Amino acid sequence: MKSLQYLNKYFFKYRFRISIGLVFVVFGNIFALLPAHLIGKSFDLITDVIQKIQSSESLDMNSLYQALSLYAGLLILFAIIRGVLMFYMRQTIIVASRKIEFDLKSEIFNHYLNLSSRFHMLNDSGDLLNRITEDVNRVRMYLGPAVMYSFNLITLIILILTRMLVVSPQLTLFVLAPLPILSFLIYKVSHYINMQSSHVQNKLSKLTNVTQETFSGIRLVKSFVRERDIKNYFRIVSNDYMNQSISLSIINSIFFPLVLLIVGVSILLTVYAGGILVSRNVISVGEVAEFIIYVNMLTWPATSIGWVTEVIQRAAASQARINEFLYNKDYSIFYNRSEDQLKSEFNFNTINFNNLSFKYIDSDILALNNINFSIKKNTITAIVGHVGSGKTTMLKILAGIISPNNGNLLFDEVSHTKFNWFNFRDQIAYVSQDVFLFSNSIKNNILFGTDDATDLEMINIARDLCLLDEIHSFNDGFDTLVGEGGVTLSGGQKQRIALARALVKKPKFLILDDALSNVDSSTEIKIINYIKHELKDTTVILSSNRLSILSCCSNIIVLKSGSIIQHGSHGELIDCDGEYKNLFIHQIDFN
Incomplete structure (x- = not known):
């Protein structure tokens, strides 16, 4: 009682x-x-x-x-x-x-x-x-x-x-x-x-x-x-x-x-x-x-x-x-750093991982172990590694979805425990590897993250992602209902709609977790070129093992069992023996 x-x-x-x-x-x-x-x-x-x-x-x-x-x-x-x-x-x-x-x-x-x-x-x-x-x-x-x-x-x-x-x-x-x-x-x-x-x-x-x-x-x-x-x-x-x-x-x-x-x-x-x-x-x-x-x-x-x-x-x-x-x-960290704080100007030059570690509940294995590296503003950074290496965990920490158990995530010199996450999430777009679409129209799914985007901006984004012709092929176009979880769409269509939902928001910080895994190679190259040339004022962090994507990145982090074993540009990593070069060779042999 x-x-x-x-x-x-x-x-x-x-x-x-x-x-x-x-x-x-x-x-x-x-x-x-x-x-x-x-x-x-x-x-x-x-x-x-x-x-x-x-x-x-x-x-x-x-x-x-x-x-x-x-x-x-x-x-x-x-x-x-x-x-x-x-x-x-x-x-x-x-x-x-x-x-x-x-x-x-x-x-x-x-x-x-x-x-x-x-x-x-x-x-x-x-x-x-x-x-x-x-x-x-x-x-x-x-x-x-x-x-x-x-x-x-x-x-x-x-x-x-x-x-x-x-x-x-x-x-x-x-x-x-x-x-x-x-x-x-x-x-x-x-x-x-x-x-x-x-x-x-x-x-x-x-x-x-x-x-x-x-x-x-x-x-x-x-x-x-x-x-x-x-x-x-x-x-x-x-x-x-x-x-x-x-x-x-x-x-x-x-x-x-x-x-x-x-x-x-x-x-x-x-x-x-x-x-x-x-x-x-x-x-x-x-x-x-x-x-x-x-x-x-x-x-x-x-x-x-x-x-x-x-x-x-x-x-x-x-x-x-x-x-x-x-x-x-x-x-969540967003609630703990809520809007009742004084909203500071969203601005930083580097993001630093400082001895950062993370372990999931009911697990004795560290998903991330003593991670140290930096991400510069307005660059494209890739995270590479086999399944279970910790790529998704690292991206979730960057997005504020989970918090590290040990160490610090520093935005310039501001720790993640004092950083204004509430303001930060207004400027971030995150595309998960598990795409979820609401049981609504394609238009409403794309515009879910913003109230300011116009229909013209939405159409242009869909065209840049090679999605516009496919949407027009539907009887109701952008008003087509996709069903729960996007059940009426293919895997590639769902991923591109999720990416359009992220890009139409015009984020300053874009996180892509294997967001193009279901897209064919020619479409993938077009999308990567769009991101590279049109998002010059956006900091992009992505996870992928596709070389067509990695070759466009200014900095690449190679993970294995939650630890960084290599980092550098595509050319630097190809020129030295290691996990990244082996991955590159295996993909060439497979193709």
Whole structure:
């Protein structure tokens, strides 16, 4: 239950709206009690008439009809007023819960964006999605209906008990006799519901993740003909979720009938004890009828105790899962150097790697080991090496996606720990080797990183990347939808769209991680010539093992097992024996 304390700030934010809703609850319950009193008066009035008939006394039937008509009219009026109050009760409390739901989802989403790439690598996207959707929805049920019904139950019990004690303290004791049993049941069951709800949510997160991964990689599944295995695995995970949900439902299915049974016992005690008190002339028949109505009025609130208990416990379990991520402070370097700092002018002459090392979590091997080299402004630097040599890791550190464990990355003399990364990322463009395109049009994917580019600039970039004719070959041109992840495009088309997205931003710092691996050689040469001649005021750092690209670079770094083993220009490295020359010879022999 402590996890729900996190929501107190939202209760405070919407305190005015919620307070008005609670006032409507109180007045709604007052107008719910008045009809019971009128019905009790009607019973007493009719009882008096029956007694007079039996004693052969004279009767004024007009007065009786007028009184009953008045009571009937008041009953209708009170019902209408209560209906209006209940409408506004929901319009305030439930609407407030929806607003809090929106705020909470926004907070979680923004927090996800601010967390580091390490956090996103360690957590499944399906689990992230489930916490911001299903878990938040369960929390909303606590913020709205659970709060409304809980307050409604409390105020109704206070009002009814006050009225009962005024009418007959003795009969009130009989009605309240089963309540300790109900309290004991709630105490015993709530802990189990909380624990079981947490298990259910975890299983649902796993099920969501399996579904998300399956559909994201559906082409891979089909290409390896693994549909049957995926179906079997999905069935296993789904059965686990079903079994946990059934266990939770069994507890609820037992709890609700027990609550109704206890309420039924209260009604029987009311009728029995009330009959005895009427026979002794302690109370009237109308007051017994009034008591029975009060007990029936408590039936739904008493029954809702079980439902509210389940909602609160589920919300507590869900909020605990949400808090687990909200309390995670593994922020990205961009967030740590955020925009609330004074934005400095983006300007540097050299980038220096100074004894820089990096090791991934759950790995004993250094991805980068004691790296030392410099990158000059407005040059093209290439990073070369076999698979697993550390090329991508180095580029991610340069882009600020990950931070080194040891050593320093210096922009001139400013350390990466003090550098204004927030300002830097406005001037950087990064093309990953794993290209991702949004399920949107080609135009929107290209213009994703900028708000200032014109359509003409976009068209020129597409032409320079040998992409324009291919786009025009589509029926909708730049408005063609590419599907999730660019599923309708070839690998080379996706890479060039990603490169166009980077170049249209006009970056001062361009990072290309094997960004032309799926492009044919003639197109590759045209793109490299464009970068070489048109991006003279841009610092370019790329990773590649293609000699057609490397020959255009002013500085080449050769990596092996996370360490620099060679560096220099293309000509210098070709003239001496080493890893780079071997790579060059192997490519010539292969071709």
